[in-house]
Amino acid sequence: MAVSVRDVAAAASVSVGTVSNVLNRPDKVASETVARVHAAIAELGFVRNDAARQLRAGKSRSIGMVVLDVGNPFFTDVARGAEDRAAEAGLALLLGNSDEKAEREATYLDLFEEQRVAGVLITPVGEDLTRLDRLRRNGTPTVLVDHQADRDGFASVAVDDVAGGYLAVRHLLDTGRRHIAFVGGPHTLRQVVDRLAGARRAIAEVPGALLELVGTDALTVLQGRSAGATLRERDVTRRPEAVFAANDLLAMGVLQALTMVGDIRVPHDIALIGYDDIAFAQAAVVPLSSIRQPAALIGYTAVDLMLQASDSETDAAGESQKVLFQPELVVRESTSPAST
Amino acid sequence: MAVSVRDVAAAASVSVGTVSNVLNRPDKVASETVARVHAAIAELGFVRNDAARQLRAGKSRSIGMVVLDVGNPFFTDVARGAEDRAAEAGLALLLGNSDEKAEREATYLDLFEEQRVAGVLITPVGEDLTRLDRLRRNGTPTVLVDHQADRDGFASVAVDDVAGGYLAVRHLLDTGRRHIAFVGGPHTLRQVVDRLAGARRAIAEVPGALLELVGTDALTVLQGRSAGATLRERDVTRRPEAVFAANDLLAMGVLQALTMVGDIRVPHDIALIGYDDIAFAQAAVVPLSSIRQPAALIGYTAVDLMLQASDSETDAAGESQKVLFQPELVVRESTSPAST
DNA sequence: GCCCGCCCGTGTAACGATTCAGCGGCGCCC
DNA sequence: GGGCGCCGCTGAATCGTTACACGGGCGGGC
Numbered sequence: 001m002a003v004s005v006r007d008v009a010a011a012a013s014v015s016v017g018t019v020s021n022v023l024n025r026p027d028k029v030a031s032e033t034v035a036r037v038h039a040a041i042a043e044l045g046f047v048r049n050d051a052a053r054q055l056r057a058g059k060s061r062s063i064g065m066v067v068l069d070v071g072n073p074f075f076t077d078v079a080r081g082a083e084d085r086a087a088e089a090g091l092a093l094l095l096g097n098s099d100e101k102a103e104r105e106a107t108y109l110d111l112f113e114e115q116r117v118a119g120v121l122i123t124p125v126g127e128d129l130t131r132l133d134r135l136r137r138n139g140t141p142t143v144l145v146d147h148q149a150d151r152d153g154f155a156s157v158a159v160d161d162v163a164g165g166y167l168a169v170r171h172l173l174d175t176g177r178r179h180i181a182f183v184g185g186p187h188t189l190r191q192v193v194d195r196l197a198g199a200r201r202a203i204a205e206v207p208g209a210l211l212e213l214v215g216t217d218a219l220t221v222l223q224g225r226s227a228g229a230t231l232r233e234r235d236v237t238r239r240p241e242a243v244f245a246a247n248d249l250l251a252m253g254v255l256q257a258l259t260m261v262g263d264i265r266v267p268h269d270i271a272l273i274g275y276d277d278i279a280f281a282q283a284a285v286v287p288l289s290s291i292r293q294p295a296a297l298i299g300y301t302a303v304d305l306m307l308q309a310s311d312s313e314t315d316a317a318g319e320s321q322k323v324l325f326q327p328e329l330v331v332r333e334s335t336s337p338a339s340t
Numbered sequence: 341m342a343v344s345v346r347d348v349a350a351a352a353s354v355s356v357g358t359v360s361n362v363l364n365r366p367d368k369v370a371s372e373t374v375a376r377v378h379a380a381i382a383e384l385g386f387v388r389n390d391a392a393r394q395l396r397a398g399k400s401r402s403i404g405m406v407v408l409d410v411g412n413p414f415f416t417d418v419a420r421g422a423e424d425r426a427a428e429a430g431l432a433l434l435l436g437n438s439d440e441k442a443e444r445e446a447t448y449l450d451l452f453e454e455q456r457v458a459g460v461l462i463t464p465v466g467e468d469l470t471r472l473d474r475l476r477r478n479g480t481p482t483v484l485v486d487h488q489a490d491r492d493g494f495a496s497v498a499v500d501d502v503a504g505g506y507l508a509v510r511h512l513l514d515t516g517r518r519h520i521a522f523v524g525g526p527h528t529l530r531q532v533v534d535r536l537a538g539a540r541r542a543i544a545e546v547p548g549a550l551l552e553l554v555g556t557d558a559l560t561v562l563q564g565r566s567a568g569a570t571l572r573e574r575d576v577t578r579r580p581e582a583v584f585a586a587n588d589l590l591a592m593g594v595l596q597a598l599t600m601v602g603d604i605r606v607p608h609d610i611a612l613i614g615y616d617d618i619a620f621a622q623a624a625v626v627p628l629s630s631i632r633q634p635a636a637l638i639g640y641t642a643v644d645l646m647l648q649a650s651d652s653e654t655d656a657a658g659e660s661q662k663v664l665f666q667p668e669l670v671v672r673e674s675t676s677p678a679s680t
Numbered sequence: 681g682c683c684c685g686c687c688c689g690t691g692t693a694a695c696g697a698t699t700c701a702g703c704g705g706c707g708c709c710c
Numbered sequence: 711g712g713g714c715g716c717c718g719c720t721g722a723a724t725c726g727t728t729a730c731a732c733g734g735g736c737g738g739g740c
Contacts, residue, residue, distance in 0.1 A: 002398065004726055015690045020728055030688060045478065050454040051394035052726035055695050058342065060391070062451075070416045070435075079410065083437065092451050095410075095435045097423065111402075111432050114390040138385065221619055252623045260627070279561055280620040283592045285627070287600070344696055355720045360698055370718060392696035395725050 003046045012040035023048070054116065062092040063306060064112035065121040066105055067145075068189075069219065070097040072249055073278040074295050075123070078145065081299030082121060089307055091118060098125055100189070100218055109135065119306035121145050121299075126188045129154070141309035143302045147190055148324065155305040155320040157298055161191055164291040164327035165198020168244050168273045171289070171329055173206050175337045177242035177271055183227045183254055184246025185215040192219075192246050195275060199244055212240060219246060224253020231270070232262040239270060242335070248274035248281045251288055255334070259285055272334045287332035294325055343386045352380035363388070394456065402432040403646060404452035405461040406445055407485075408529075409559065410437040412589055413618040414635050415463070418485065421639030422461060429647055431458060438465055440529070440558055449475065459646035461485050461639075466528045469494070481649035483642045487530055488664065495645040495660040497638055501531055504631040504667035505538020508584050508613045511629070511669055513546050515677045517582035517611055523567045523594055524586025525555040532559075532586050535615060539584055552580060559586055564593020571610070572602040579610060582675070588614035588621045591628055595674070599625055612674045627672035634665055 009016045014033060021029050022037040029037075040046075054060045063086055067075040079095055086093045094117070096108035102125045109131060112120055119141040124132065129149070136142040136153065144156035172180055182199055184192045196213075203211045214230065216223040224245060231239060231254070245251035251274030258264040258272075266272050266286045274281055277292035305321050349356045354373060361369050362377040369377075380386075394400045403426055407415040419435055426433045434457065436448035442465045449471060452460055459481040464472065469489070476482040476493065484496035512520055522539050524532045536553075543551045554570065556563040564585060571579060571594070585591035591614030598604040598612075606612050606626045614621055617632035645661050 002726090005728095006726080016727080017691070017729085018689060021689085024728075028688080033688080045474070047453050047478075049395070049456065049726050050451075051391045051400070051456065052695090053454075053728075054391035055389070055395050055697090055726080056728050058695075070410075070419065071413065073411065073413075076410045076416065080437070087447075092436075092448075096432075097420070107427075108432075111390075113387050114393075116389065116391065134385070138387075221623075252620070256623050260623075280592070280623075283561075283596050283600075283620075283625060284623050285625055287625070342696090345698090346696080356697080357699080357720060357722095358718085361719085364698075368718080373718080389696055392725090393698075395696080395727090396698050398725075 002049075003044045004049070005046075007044055008037065008040045008046050011044060012037045058116065059118055060116050061090065062094050062115070062117055063119045063121065063303065064094045064096065064108065064115070064117040065145075066096045066098050066108045066123065068098055068100050068123050068125065070095070072219070072247070072276075073280065074247070074276040074293070077278075077295030078299035078302075081296030081301075082303045083299070084296070085300045085303035085307075089303070091303075093303075098123075100125055100186075102126055106131065113138075113140070116140075119143065119303075119310055121302045121306060123147055124190075127190065141306045143306045143309070145302045146298060149322065153320055155309050155322065157301045157305060157323040157325075159293045159298070159325045159327050161194035161327070162198040162201070164275060164293070165195035165200075165244075166202045167198070167327060167329045168195070168275065168291050169199040169202035169211075170205075171331065171335060172242040172244060172271060172273060173202060173209055175271065175335055177240075177338070178206070178208055179210045179212070179240045180242045180244060181212045181214050181231065181240035182244050182246070183214045183216060183224065183250055184219070185223075186217060187215075189219070195244075195246055216246075216250060219250055221249045221253040221256075224250035224255075225257045226253075228254035228257025229261070232257055232264060239264075241338070242267075242271035242273070245272065245274045248276045248278045248288060248290055250274065251290070251334075252281065252284055255284055255286060255288070267334050267336045268338060271336075271338070277330050282332060284334075286334045289332045289335040290330050292328040292330050298325065342389075343384045344389070345386070347384055348377065348380045348386050351384060352377045398456065399458055400456050401430065402434050402455070402457055403459045403461065403643065404434045404436065404448065404455070404457040405485075406436045406438050406448045406463065408438055408440050408463050408465065410435070412559070412587070412616075413620065414587070414616040414633070417618075417635035418639035418642075421636030421641075422643045423639070424636070425640045425643035425647075429643070431643075433643075438463075440465055440526075442466055446471065453478075453480065456480075459483065459643075459650055461642045461646060463487055464530075467530065481646045483646045483649070485642045486638060489662065493660055495649050495662065497641045497645060497663040497665075499633045499638070499665045499667050501534035501667070502538040502541070504615060504633075505535035505540075505584075506542045507538070507667060507669045508535070508615065508631050509539040509542035509551075510545075511671065511675060512582040512584060512611060512613060513542060513549055515582075515611065515675055517580075518546070518548055519550045519552070519580045520582045520584060521552045521554050521571065521580035522584050522586070523554045523556060523564065523590055524559070525563075526557060527555075529559070535584075535586055556586075556590060559589055561589045561593040561596075564590035564595075565597045566593075568594035568597025569601070572597055572604060579604075582607075582611035582613070585612065585614045588616045588618045588628060588630055590614070591630070591674075592621070592624055595624055595626060595628070607674050607676045611676075617670050622672060624674075626674045629672045629675040630670050632668040632670050638665065
């Protein structure tokens with residue numbers, strides 16, 4: 001059933017060593033022999049056994065990536081960028097989805113560790129990086145994606161979320177809103193915490209401005225919908241003038257709850273800004289203002305850092321790099337100035 | 341550096357065989373010994389080498405999946421369903437993205453084959469299944485996802501796209517439209533071909549109804565945007581009364597081109613219906629009518645079929661199963677009857 | 681004419697986990 | 711009291727690939 005190098009060797013009347021050479025160093029083998037071996041391979045339908053190869057090499061040719069939510073276009077864009085860079089380096093990208101659950105994240109990390117992946121890219125669910133620290137110490141280049149590592153040792157590529165949060169809320173304030181609601185959660189996610197911190201900073205700059213928190217359990221459309229519903233139910237006088245949602249998925253949920261289920265007008269009654277600038281955001285009922293992040297570039301860079309780490313590791317200690325991108329405000333209809 | 345069973349065995353003063361038994365059949369080992377081995381494992385930070393394990397077993401514990409477009413929420417939903425079922429079976433899901441390119445598809449298949457995955461789930465780029473046939477014959481359970489296999493031998497799970505196409509266009513006709521444009525392509529994709537066939541069937545039922553084709557190179561928002569642009573540029577009299585887009589991504593692109601760039605009203609000037617009913621469709625500028633498919637269920641079922649095939653394979657030939665779901669029309673604002 | 685190198689190839693020892701035949705020792709049954 | 715079976719463990723063989731040390735033949739240089 002399983003065709004091995006040995007079978008190929010027999011069919012081509014050469015030794016297994018020669019077959020291996022044909023596969024890996026064809027220039028070392030007489031071209032006539034190469035042809036004969038290739039013929040045998042084709043005839044028998046031989047396919048290299050990657051497990052054996054890895055066992056010998058001690059390393060695999062794939063890199064593992066764990067994202068918070070595959071359903072979020074932001075992360076699929078990041079993954080795409082990572083895939084591109086990985087392909088350039090001849091590596092495959094294994095994509096895992098933690099769904100913001102520490103348990104699932106751990107399962108994937110175990111899997112990747114057992115597979116001896118060439119590196120791990122991860123957007124961690126929580127702030128506890130001890131598990132990752134162990135991984136890194138054991139020699140697996142690890143890059144934090146969309147997560148600034150305060151502590152030394154970790155390579156990371158991220159976007160300045162504090163700046164992004166500031167941009168978003170500053171924009172809401174600039175367009176005349178004072179009572180602003182921050183929709184987001186859980187607060188175990190660094191993204192949420194930082195964006196909120198940025199928001200607070202902007203609020204602090206304007207006397208009389210007020211920031212209110214509306215928590216969610218995850219950064220999903222569904223959660224946004226229920227957050228939006230709670231706002232909708234409120235008495236008109238107690239509603240915020242604007243909402244800053246921790247990401248576009250939430251924002252779209254809020255938007256649906258306000259405009260489609262309820263009859264609250266965006267931006268007239270409540271302005272709305274999201275985060276990530278996913279492609280769907282601009283096609284929303286009311287085109288969504290947002291904070292843009294260079295998603296594909298983040299992924300691309302993450303793999304790049306991983307490769308660097310994996311090179312330098314062999315030489316010296318190698319300072320782990322940190323890349324920080326700056327976010328960008330994208331203004332659309334959902335935050336047009338209130339036309340009073 | 342690398343800790344192996346041998347090291348653990350030494351540390352626990354037992355043989356390697358016993359360590360293996362502790363790992364795989366703990367009930368066969370005296371509990372005192374189990375504890376000692378576990379202590380050694382923890383102390384040394386031992387992690388099983390999956391390559392060695394696979395080599396011995398001849399099989400891996402992961403299954404490979406190739407989708408047409410990870411950026412399409414439909415496929416990420418399918419992948420989610422697949423992941424769930426795989427997790428239930430203790431298998432990991434490796435997700436690859438072909439981006440509708442045969443070459444990338446082939447790369448992933450090669451990779452999966454070398455990894456000796458337990459099974460392959462694939463939405464093929466083209467109609468040429470010889471590569472997959474070889475894979476299946478060599479003993480890898482293969483399930484076609486969102487693709488009905490005409491020929492025998494392949495397990496498949498799909499949705500009746502002809503019926504879906506029919507539903508969509510029939511609905512447009514029922515709401516009074518006669519000149520209908522089908523936006524979609526390339527015609528190498530079975531989904532496109534079948535949905536068009538269904539559309540044609542509906543058109544044939546209504547005298548005077550006209551179906552026009554607007555081709556695209558891929559099923560993406562961007563492609564939809566340019567298709568929409570060509571319609572927009574046309575003289576008013578030559579514009580269709582309705583558009584049936586081969587999927588929601590295209591539909592959203594068309595929608596943007598018509599309503600946001602241009603000033604064509606949807607559904608008043610042109611009605612629009614998509615396909616897949618992705619979550620973002622209902623939050624669009626004009627909430628999108630669509631054809632709903634049970635995405636997660638498709639993925640879940642696909643893994644299920646794969647597992648069945650992998651069981652029956654050992655016993656007998658085992659008839660390869662085919663599952664066909666029925667699509668469902670979801671009516672929203674984008675196809676409201678023309679208010680003449 | 682001899683020796684040195686080069687070119688092609690061969691055979692074998694790893695890599696690390698698993699499996700399986702086998703082996704002491706002990707209790708139980710008859 | 712002898713034998714049988716079971717428990718708990720050992721140690722070697724095995725999976726398929728790769729790297730590496732080694733050898734035979736041939737041609738060129740001196």
